[in-house]
Amino acid sequence: MSGDLEAFIQDGCYEPGSASAPMIEASIQYLRQRGLNDDAIITTLRDPAAADYLERFSRVSSPPMTARDLAAAVDIDVQQVLDVRTASGLPTVGPDEPAFWNEDIPAFRLMHAGLLIFTWDELLAFIRVMGSSMSRVADAANYLFLEDIERPLIEAGGSGVDIVKSAVEAQSLALDLVWVLQMLIREHLELSVNRHRESISRSGYNDQMVSMVVGFVDLVGYTSRSLKMSAQELAELVTRFEALAQDTVSRLGGRLVKFIGDELMFVTVDPAGGIRIASEILRVFGSDPSLTPRGGMAYGPVLARVGDYFGSVVNLAARLVDQSVPGEVLVTTELAEEAQISLDPAGRRMLKGFDDPVSVASLTLRAD
Numbered sequence: 001m002s003g004d005l006e007a008f009i010q011d012g013c014y015e016p017g018s019a020s021a022p023m024i025e026a027s028i029q030y031l032r033q034r035g036l037n038d039d040a041i042i043t044t045l046r047d048p049a050a051a052d053y054l055e056r057f058s059r060v061s062s063p064p065m066t067a068r069d070l071a072a073a074v075d076i077d078v079q080q081v082l083d084v085r086t087a088s089g090l091p092t093v094g095p096d097e098p099a100f101w102n103e104d105i106p107a108f109r110l111m112h113a114g115l116l117i118f119t120w121d122e123l124l125a126f127i128r129v130m131g132s133s134m135s136r137v138a139d140a141a142n143y144l145f146l147e148d149i150e151r152p153l154i155e156a157g158g159s160g161v162d163i164v165k166s167a168v169e170a171q172s173l174a175l176d177l178v179w180v181l182q183m184l185i186r187e188h189l190e191l192s193v194n195r196h197r198e199s200i201s202r203s204g205y206n207d208q209m210v211s212m213v214v215g216f217v218d219l220v221g222y223t224s225r226s227l228k229m230s231a232q233e234l235a236e237l238v239t240r241f242e243a244l245a246q247d248t249v250s251r252l253g254g255r256l257v258k259f260i261g262d263e264l265m266f267v268t269v270d271p272a273g274g275i276r277i278a279s280e281i282l283r284v285f286g287s288d289p290s291l292t293p294r295g296g297m298a299y300g301p302v303l304a305r306v307g308d309y310f311g312s313v314v315n316l317a318a319r320l321v322d323q324s325v326p327g328e329v330l331v332t333t334e335l336a337e338e339a340q341i342s343l344d345p346a347g348r349r350m351l352k353g354f355d356d357p358v359s360v361a362s363l364t365l366r367a368d
Helices: 002-011 021-033 038-046 067-074 078-087 102-116 120-155 160-175 177-203 222-227 231-251 271-286 312-323 333-339
Strands: 064-066 098-101 209-219 255-260 263-268 293-305 308-310 328-332 344-349 358-364
Touching: 002 021, 002 038, 021 038, 064 067, 067 078, 067 098, 067 102, 078 102, 078 120, 098 102, 102 120, 177 209, 209 271, 209 312, 222 231, 231 255, 231 263, 231 271, 255 308, 263 271, 263 312, 271 293, 271 328, 271 333, 271 358, 293 312, 293 333, 312 328, 312 358, 328 333, 333 358
Parallel strands: 293 328
Antiparallel strands: 064 098, 209 263, 209 293, 255 263, 293 308, 328 358, 344 358
16 A cells, blocks of 8 residues: 555655554545545645535546537537526636536436427526526535534644545535425425416416515614624524524415515515515514514515516515614505505605505504
């Protein structure tokens, strides 16, 4: 074995017969099996922060391909391959740069088959949504690794090999998330279909528009408060905000569409259900003094497009947020009437972008 390790001996990374020799030998073999050459292994052994090779760890089963190679394998135009990569939110590459893998071929074949049903522009729009979602999933997974594994290892004086081993194991686990994603897409597809059908049954489907309750909620004083927080405190605040919002909206049958900084957007089909969601957000957030909410809600026809919603009803709900006071959600009178729920009248408001004043009601958390 010593002959295989001559480069490491000369570099001072490995000393035969030392107490650490067995561990280092095992680490070298481990990294070689993962596809690293000896120079890369030496760098990793000497530098605990060396993680430039992690991409290779999950890809050692196949050599890289160019966009031109992939296009030929799938029998599509090379520009389509490049367009998919751009729509996915990945860095732009040239047609002859090795940026693809054999494992990518089935995915591109599936997308190509989709042209039998959808237009190319529709497929690219869907891929943009997928790419954006996967980017957030990847960032979240990476954050978990950096905070819970890598940083404690570095602070404890762990070696580069310790960190790389942990990273490889974490990355292997992350790649197995495909089974979790498969379960989630199945369940969320069913929810989406049911939501769409219920909306049509309530108000029809006119000119691609469906009737939905749209709500926006933000945190009062978030900007000024965040300036005084440490990174850890801010992270904890954002985590509580997102967790409470997601759990509350989902539990009551709504869909949390997105977070926009300290603001969230949700939708639901049932007007009364929308009022219940907003009331519960006020109640749940009201139990945490660092999360003071305010919001706006409206009901009517919206354009559902690639996972988001557009139209004057969406703009109206967003504008009402700025008109509300802490602990209040302003609701259009039309929504309150559709929900058949009595709320306190809150007058008529002139809103930016709307020619006529909007009649609203006030939803607040009432003491029992």
